[in-house]
Amino acid sequence: MANGQNNQASEFVVRVRDVFKEYQVGKLTVRALDGVNLDIYRGEYLSIMGPSGSGKSTLFNMIGGLDKPTSGSVFIDDVDMAQLDPQELAFLRCHRIGYIFQTFNLIPVMTALENVTLPMVFAGVTADEARERGVELLTLVGLGGRLHHKPTELSGGQQQRVAIARALANHPSIILADEPTGNLDLKTGKEIIELLKKLNKERGVTIISATHDLKMLDISDRIVWIRDGKIERVELRSELELKVGEVEGEAG
């Protein structure tokens, strides 16, 4: 749902147009998304909020190229994802999108550095360049001293930092974060959110996050509320500020 601003195509990194998604559950047809329109600005920090079953995850998967709409289109960098074949989709996931997961999803058999360089390996980057970039990214997220640790030797917060470094590996247009603080304690979650915000500000990377975490609202540029497969409202942070105290009280 575009807000009142100027609608020039190139300033949007993601455009969602009239997206419907229906699932067949036994004989029942469930409509998970019911005509969603959404434009996401380049460089913005967007949070998608909504109760479970609202269609939040479905929309998130659509934007991430993980699922195809029943009708409607999703554009990333002006490319309609429905038009891509599997190899082109793999290219898109590899180069344009960085994923951050609730459960971190590091490859357990690989070290932090190997995890961060994996997307570069998939992109065909040379081993030397991948290594160099990997070290740089891990240093950026504050893990320069833990390059060769396995995921099991890292705390939850550290694992999520590795995942963030990995998401940045191929200079993506957008980073999709699915409940990035869902498995972290309050303090660590806050640190991860601050790191994401810092990357968003300093590197200009667009961050799209599906979340329940009210701490996220504080730093999001816009918040999209989903209910029953529809966008209920889109709020700017400036509109929200008045309510934050109340929201935080609720969270505490």
Added chain:
Amino acid sequence: MSTVHPTTGKGAIRKQVQLPLSVAFRIALLNIRVRFLRALITAAGIMLGIAFFVVVRSAGLYAPPLDPNDPTIQETTTRQTWLVVMSLLMSAVGISNSMLMAVTERYKEIGTMKCLGALDSFIVKLFFLESGMLGVVASFIGFFAGWGSVFLINLARLGGAVITAVPLSVLGGLLLQAMAISILLTVIATILPAIRAAKMPPSAALRVEV
């Protein structure tokens, strides 16, 4: 990817590159090394099958020649062949089963790799390489276990003469046979698990078990 600009003006979408086999090989090796005990148990099935096959084949090499017209001998040979075939099939089913479990167990890992840009064909390669390596190693161990035990028994029974009784070329041929059977069986056993792994949607990475 020098054409890619970090924030604006991205290059066109291309087809994802096919990775050299060596990359899949390295990751498959890593998977085996880290889950070594599991790999050992998976390999043990095929190893025992191959050992049995080699025992049956090499026992004949050391035993005094039998009268091929004797009907009881013929019956024994047929029965042995059946036993060998059945045991090899059982070990193939065993490999298939543990590879299927590995796919179910690693759904998140497979989904994550796809999110990071892995092609279906890469996942397929990964699983075939992994089981293929197990097959090769298992056939080696199986061969030496099987032939070794037959050799030692005959050495104790018949004395030093058995050392030169069977030419190396015959033993080499048997080893090659064992390896061929083992690789063939593991490859066939991995077809279903590999297809299932390749079909795993990338969104499996997001699944949260409750």
